[in-house]
Amino acid sequence: MSKGITSREENYSQWYNDIVIKADLAENSGVRGSMVIKPYGFAIWEKMQAQLDKMFKETGHENAYFPLFIPKSYFTKEASHVDGFAKECAVVTHYRLKTTENGDIVVDENAKLEEELIVRPTSETIIWSTYKKWIHSYRDLPILINQWANVVRWEMRTRLFLRTSEFLWQEGHTAHATSEEAIAETRQMLDVYAEFAEKWMAMPVIKGSKTESERFAGALDTLSIEAMMQDGKALQAGTSHFLGQNFAKAFDVKFTSKESKEEFVWASSWGVSTRLMGALVMAHSDDKGLVLPPKLAPIHVVIVPIYKNDEQLNLIKNKVSEITDKLKAKNISFKFDDRTTYRPGHKFAEYELKGVPVRLAIGQRDIDNGTIELARRDTLEKKIYDIDGIETVIENLLREIQDKIYDKALKFREANIYKADTYEEFKDIIENKNGFVMAHWDGTPETEEKIQQETKATIRNIPFDSPEEEGKCMISGKPSKRRVLFAKAY
RNA sequence: CGGGGUGUGGCGCAGUCUGGUUAGCGCGCAGCGUUCGGGACGCAGAGGCCGUGAGUUCGAAUCUCACCAUCCCGACCA
Numbered sequence A: 001m002s003k004g005i006t007s008r009e010e011n012y013s014q015w016y017n018d019i020v021i022k023a024d025l026a027e028n029s030g031v032r033g034s035m036v037i038k039p040y041g042f043a044i045w046e047k048m049q050a051q052l053d054k055m056f057k058e059t060g061h062e063n064a065y066f067p068l069f070i071p072k073s074y075f076t077k078e079a080s081h082v083d084g085f086a087k088e089c090a091v092v093t094h095y096r097l098k099t100t101e102n103g104d105i106v107v108d109e110n111a112k113l114e115e116e117l118i119v120r121p122t123s124e125t126i127i128w129s130t131y132k133k134w135i136h137s138y139r140d141l142p143i144l145i146n147q148w149a150n151v152v153r154w155e156m157r158t159r160l161f162l163r164t165s166e167f168l169w170q171e172g173h174t175a176h177a178t179s180e181e182a183i184a185e186t187r188q189m190l191d192v193y194a195e196f197a198e199k200w201m202a203m204p205v206i207k208g209s210k211t212e213s214e215r216f217a218g219a220l221d222t223l224s225i226e227a228m229m230q231d232g233k234a235l236q237a238g239t240s241h242f243l244g245q246n247f248a249k250a251f252d253v254k255f256t257s258k259e260s261k262e263e264f265v266w267a268s269s270w271g272v273s274t275r276l277m278g279a280l281v282m283a284h285s286d287d288k289g290l291v292l293p294p295k296l297a298p299i300h301v302v303i304v305p306i307y308k309n310d311e312q313l314n315l316i317k318n319k320v321s322e323i324t325d326k327l328k329a330k331n332i333s334f335k336f337d338d339r340t341t342y343r344p345g346h347k348f349a350e351y352e353l354k355g356v357p358v359r360l361a362i363g364q365r366d367i368d369n370g371t372i373e374l375a376r377r378d379t380l381e382k383k384i385y386d387i388d389g390i391e392t393v394i395e396n397l398l399r400e401i402q403d404k405i406y407d408k409a410l411k412f413r414e415a416n417i418y419k420a421d422t423y424e425e426f427k428d429i430i431e432n433k434n435g436f437v438m439a440h441w442d443g444t445p446e447t448e449e450k451i452q453q454e455t456k457a458t459i460r461n462i463p464f465d466s467p468e469e470e471g472k473c474m475i476s477g478k479p480s481k482r483r484v485l486f487a488k489a490y
Numbered sequence B: 001c002g003g004g005g006u007g008u009g010g011c012g013c014a015g016u017c018u019g020g021u022u023a024g025c026g027c028g029c030a031g032c033g034u035u036c037g038g039g040a041c042g043c044a045g046a047g048g049c050c051g052u053g054a055g056u057u058c059g060a061a062u063c064u065c066a067c068c069a070u071c072c073c074g075a076c077c078a
Helices: A012-022 A039-058 A079-088 A124-134 A179-200 A246-250 A275-284 A310-329 A344-353 A364-369 A390-415 A423-433 A445-455
Strands: A026-028 A035-037 A069-071 A091-094 A097-099 A105-107 A112-119 A143-152 A166-176 A206-209 A221-228 A234-244 A254-256 A262-264 A266-273 A301-306 A334-336 A358-363 A371-376 A382-386 A417-420 A436-440 A458-463 A468-472 A479-487
Touching: A012 A026, A012 A275, A035 A039, A039 A143, A039 A166, A039 A179, A039 A275, A079 A246, A124 A143, A124 A166, A124 A246, A166 A179, A179 A206, A179 A221, A179 A234, A179 A266, A206 A479, A221 A390, A221 A458, A221 A479, A234 A246, A234 A275, A246 A266, A266 A275, A275 A390, A301 A310, A301 A344, A310 A334, A310 A358, A310 A364, A310 A390, A344 A358, A358 A364, A358 A390, A364 A371, A371 A390, A382 A390, A390 A417, A417 A423, A423 A436, A423 A445, A445 A458
Parallel strands: A301 A334, A301 A358, A417 A436
Antiparallel strands: A026 A035, A069 A112, A091 A112, A097 A105, A143 A166, A166 A266, A206 A221, A206 A458, A221 A234, A234 A266, A254 A262, A358 A371, A371 A382, A436 A479, A458 A479, A468 A479
């Protein structure tokens, strides 16, 4: 029984909170809806960032940085974009405080800004107002830029990592000469996200297009990857938007084409956020704590010494340094936990909580026999190995764990994805089985809305790999060419 | 923004209904000793203007009012 972690069965959402807090990933701050990301949590985020950044650069993108503040007038140029974000914007109205006679600090009303500044909820507007200056000719295109930044969306209800008022993310903003090229970029980046989710986070995802009503504010098309969490709910893990010429028109960004014609620029934008941390937790962890895929674990191997006196400890230390030299050579990260203030059992529990993939325990008994105990976090299995060659065992095991937790997540998803042909069936699955439902839909926002109202399930996306098949909408009976993905979502 | 809950040592809570000497408990913390192959044990410690303000009362953690903070559920959203 783990100390202080609510079981998934008992209360899934409390379980999630417990893991985030007890594994030392993050905590609530003094600011409503904003969290402190703690060193261990941030280390995982840094690993995610490093890999994503590498993938962005491999696909030809460069990093840049745009301002946190957006003048209100920029923000309001693209109508549907404003509609989408207006209700959740933090606004800066003053630039100075003053001290009153009784010592209170108050806003200085004389320091009112001429034009209010919006704290960016996303950066399309500030970036497109900048691109206007950069783009004149087809020779200036494409522009392939990413930025790592924080954004603020004033959410009604927040949850650590899954939805916070301020969050960290990356946002790519690209400009192209043709529609085809922008569409290809949009799709390419979705593929990058999917690859990252599956190969690094060990989290299978379903790629598809959003319906019109779920589209990003200002986009012509929004693509998403959707992952299934252990409670059967969907989590949107990344989005990539084809923006058409909407922002180019709003910000008057034109270029002269090869044919000497003046044309508006085509755009894409795409992003993933610290929400991925929440996805990572909910995809793999168990009632004992976090389970991390080795590729994102800050520490691959923890080594716990078991000893009765200094003499034994010194023997162990010597042996361990031989092992760690070999781990270093293989680029496997490790921690030798020789704290004298905690006993081994305490450390075992602690690293299980933190999801360290592999644990080694070594005591006098092992020194005498030339052995070492290895425990893997994903299955909690323990086994005795010869110290000789342990680094190779670990190297292979890390790879195996990475694959195994992916397989486990995939099997779980497959076991919890259903087909429904009637609305009765559909409602039964959504209410009683928890999971994804593939069903026919007539393509209208009205039907989508009705289903959401009645069941709380939404269309997560229209999967790319959903095969063409003749069907009838389960509500209206109108013809439908393929099934779409329904689920309750985070 | 609607509904509900909670504010008491660092953390988690009891005490509040039925006001009364010194506000308890568990964990944690600091000390000594014994321990150390799955969250150790003993001994003896430190640490509280009971969320804020006003009121009722001889007397308030406890009753009243207001405010603030925070969490959960809904609507909205990555």
